[in-house]
Amino acid sequence: MIFLSGLNRLYRSDDVETTALRSIDLQIDAGEFVAIMGPSGCGKSTLLNILGTIDRPTSGQYRFGDTDLTTLPEAALAIFRRNHLGYVFQSFNLIDDLTIEENIELGLVYRKIPRQARREKVAASMDRVGIAHRARHYPNQLSGGQQQRAAIARAIVGNPQLILADEPTGNLDTENGAQVMDILAGLNAEGATIVMVTHSPSHADIARRRIDMLDGRVVISVRNAI
Numbered sequence: 001m002i003f004l005s006g007l008n009r010l011y012r013s014d015d016v017e018t019t020a021l022r023s024i025d026l027q028i029d030a031g032e033f034v035a036i037m038g039p040s041g042c043g044k045s046t047l048l049n050i051l052g053t054i055d056r057p058t059s060g061q062y063r064f065g066d067t068d069l070t071t072l073p074e075a076a077l078a079i080f081r082r083n084h085l086g087y088v089f090q091s092f093n094l095i096d097d098l099t100i101e102e103n104i105e106l107g108l109v110y111r112k113i114p115r116q117a118r119r120e121k122v123a124a125s126m127d128r129v130g131i132a133h134r135a136r137h138y139p140n141q142l143s144g145g146q147q148q149r150a151a152i153a154r155a156i157v158g159n160p161q162l163i164l165a166d167e168p169t170g171n172l173d174t175e176n177g178a179q180v181m182d183i184l185a186g187l188n189a190e191g192a193t194i195v196m197v198t199h200s201p202s203h204a205d206i207a208r209r210r211i212d213m214l215d216g217r218v219v220i221s222v223r224n225a226i
């Protein structure tokens with residue numbers, strides 16, 4: 001599903017040049033659950049942002065199925081993101097002045113899905129993560145664990161092919177982190193492809209493959225025993 005070849009990402013400011021990614025070659029198949037690990041600053045978020053088309057590589061190729069995303073103009077990328085990707089962030093990133101159900105519904109509004117169908121999808125995804133009882137609450141009325149479950153509902157409501165999660169348990173206590181991992185593992189078992197950045201070895205073990213990064217390179221990629 002995902003093919004990266006010779007991918008580089010350089011950040012240039014006035015006098016400093018940082019190489020965040022160096023000649024990354026990586027293939028991720030549909031249905032995989034991949035954990036990306038490595039020390040702070042090694043390029044994990046940069047890689048995830050490029051996979052999510054929030055950032056572009058400086059050079060190299062990113063192909064998604066038969067589509068070369070490297071050459072796609074921004075407007076086409078926005079449509080691609082809307083239709084195929086779901087994001088989960090460490091800090092939840094829900095919109096404060098929308099209720100939980102409005103947050104989850106928003107992406108479907110942009111996709112011009114009719115109201116009744118939107119409601120059904122929102123209800124199903126809230127049920128999926130156990131947050132339906134907080135539908136009319138605002139994000140700041142929820143615990144961190146609940147907010148992250150709502151963020152997962154938002155990520156999956158459009159039935160994306162790929163879920164990208166950057167340290168989804170990074171701001172959660174052990175119990176809430178375990179709940180989030182259960183949900184992600186369940187989604188993967190149902191067929192979702194997931195790429196997750198984590199600092200937790202035990203959470204990386206729940207994924208089916210682990211990729212270790214160092215200094216902008218992929219240094220090792222191992223398949224976990226199931």
Ligand SMILES: Nc1ncnc2c1ncn2[C@@H]1O[C@H](COP(=O)(O)OP(=O)(O)OP(=O)(O)O)[C@@H](O)[C@H]1O
Pocket residue numbers: 011012018019020038039040041042043044045046047
């Ligand atoms: N917008 C930017 N401008 C300049 N340098 C950047 C930018 N974003 C990231 N970098 C640099 O690129 C490198 C990789 O950063 P990245 O955020 O991908 O690391 P990370 O592995 O996600 O780290 P962490 O575990 O702390 O989240 C770092 O050296 C960082 O300082």
Ligand SMILES: [Mg+2]
Pocket residue numbers: 044045046
């Ligand atoms: Mg990061």
